[in-house]
Amino acid sequence: MNEARFLPVAEVGRLARSVLDAVGTVVVGKREALELVLSGILAGGHVLLEDLPGLGKTLTARSFAQALGLDFRRLQFTPDLLPADVTGSFLYDQRNGDFAFRAGPVFTNLLLADEINRTPPKTQSALLEAMQEKQVSVEGVTYRLDPPFHVLATANPIEYEGTYPLPEAQLDRFLLRVSFGYPLPEEEWDVLRRRISRRREETVLEPVVDATTLLAMQAALEEVVVEDSIGRYIVALTSATREHPSVLVGASPRGSLALLLLARARAVLAGRDYVIPEDVKEVAAPALAHRITLRPEMWLRRTDPSFVVSEVLERTPAPASGALPSYAATTGLA
Incomplete structure (x- = not known):
């Protein structure tokens, strides 16, 4: 077990690509979106899957849980769901004459919070402590959640009747937001073809790694080098969202941190132990768009926050420096 804690970055990249290949046998034609989801998990965060029904969000969550060898549970969020239905509760045990948790x-x-925007804010907030602090408090007693712990939440972006939009504080807890979109006709036919040949509805994937190995993979991301110019580029992008004329509230420093963590994960998936500007650009919209609040008049014009991120990327010059990071001397990097 001690050996598993020290995985080389190259080995992490190989294992991560094997996980993607396994999930790709079930979720067809969505490699880019799957890479983003896995990047979020490798970075130790939570992922919001926002898309129309029937596009594979639940299947994606279950497939990643199987390929990563993780315990998986699905919770359907409904208007009558209570916080205790999420965290648990104390019940009276007649045999012992006492309350048991x-x-x-x-x-x-890995928890799939299905249709998280269909439950009231009080129940949504029950996930807040778990997502941020990796613990839950019930009746004044705090229980730690065993690592790894990740939430993959789904939301329908166009259906608003009977829903409770996630507040900014809750949205900010998601490391990134991912959309799948409709498949191409050939990809959709491939889904049907695989279903015909499978002769059953369910799909089962063999684990590629286990929970202990995933923790080692996540720890290895700390070895990925981030040059000073890349770090300043990340800060410049996030700061630019706050100054954009269409934005009421821009991304917070948590957005900068999300860019850093996701860029490291993308570098590992690409087989590198260092981050390049393209890594940051690829994760900028998924990491920042859901952290931006537009001015009211922009909603009337149907401006999307992703468009703001695109403009920020175009206007912010990317670095082209070969200097070592300033923290190299203290971390032992060369």
């Missing part, structure tokens, strides 16, 4: 579905490695 019954753990809720949040006690797992």
